[in-house]
Amino acid sequence: MKNNAGLEFEIISLLGNKQCIVKFTETGYTRQADINNVRAGKVRDHYAKSVYGRGYNGNHDNKKPYWKKARQLWTNMMKRCYSDKDTRGYLFKSQAVVDERWHCFANFLDDISELPNFDKWLAGGDCTQTRYTLDKDVLCGDHKVYSKHTCQFISEHENKRLGAIQARKTDPRYYKPEQCVTSTVEHNVS
Numbered sequence: 001m002k003n004n005a006g007l008e009f010e011i012i013s014l015l016g017n018k019q020c021i022v023k024f025t026e027t028g029y030t031r032q033a034d035i036n037n038v039r040a041g042k043v044r045d046h047y048a049k050s051v052y053g054r055g056y057n058g059n060h061d062n063k064k065p066y067w068k069k070a071r072q073l074w075t076n077m078m079k080r081c082y083s084d085k086d087t088r089g090y091l092f093k094s095q096a097v098v099d100e101r102w103h104c105f106a107n108f109l110d111d112i113s114e115l116p117n118f119d120k121w122l123a124g125g126d127c128t129q130t131r132y133t134l135d136k137d138v139l140c141g142d143h144k145v146y147s148k149h150t151c152q153f154i155s156e157h158e159n160k161r162l163g164a165i166q167a168r169k170t171d172p173r174y175y176k177p178e179q180c181v182t183s184t185v186e187h188n189v190s
Contacts, residue, residue: 004041007048011038024048051075051105052082054098058106066122067109073134074108077146096136099147117153131156138162 002008008025015021020038023030027047037043046057055078060067079086081098102108112118116139121132132153140150154162 001038002041003043003045005044005048005050007045009043009045047104049103052078054078054082054103056104058104060106060109064109069122070109070112071105073112074102074105077102077134081146096144096146099145099149101148102146111148114148115152120155121153133159135159135162 001010009022010025011020012023012030013021014035015032018035019032020035021030022033022038022043024045024047027045029045029047031043031046033043046059049056055074064070077098081096102111112134115134117132120130121134123129124131133156134146134151135154136144136146136150138154139152
């Protein structure tokens with residue numbers, strides 16, 4: 001059988017009239033599903049790499065109040081690193097990747113609450129709070145990997161300031177080789 005995304009699966013056991021256990025061929029993921037959803041192809045593989053060819057959901061806790069906000073953050077991170085349509089992203093410049101652990105949204109969701117300034121990111125966004133964004137460079141100095149060991153949340157203002165500095169370092173219009181400055185001091189000989 002195939003689901004609506006074209007992923008192959010099989011029913012491995014029936015649990016009464018309305019439920020069954022299915023197993024996805026590619027990932028080996030098994031899950032319980034409603035038999036009507038199975039017939040309609042509406043059963044999903046939470047481990048299928050469906051986000052920019054690398055990311056997948058995993059089993060995450062929808063009860064965390066910030067999971068939707070975190071999902072948007074994760075999706076944007078994956079897009080910047082792996083979308084072949086985002087010409088401003090990192091893919092074309094080979095500038096950054098996402099740690100394999102964070103290819104799984106469930107892992108990302110579990111880890112971000114431990115990052116520095118998580119509480120500020122969570123509170124930010126309304127009119128009274130400064131907005132915070134995920135940064136991979138400050139903790140480890142211009143790092144190339146988004147991970148729980150290299151990331152923290154910093155203010156959008158600080159992120160833009162650091163981005164402008166980095167852009168000047170690589171932009172030939174701003175690059176000036178060190179110039180030898182010689183001093184011409186006149187000496188009066190009396």
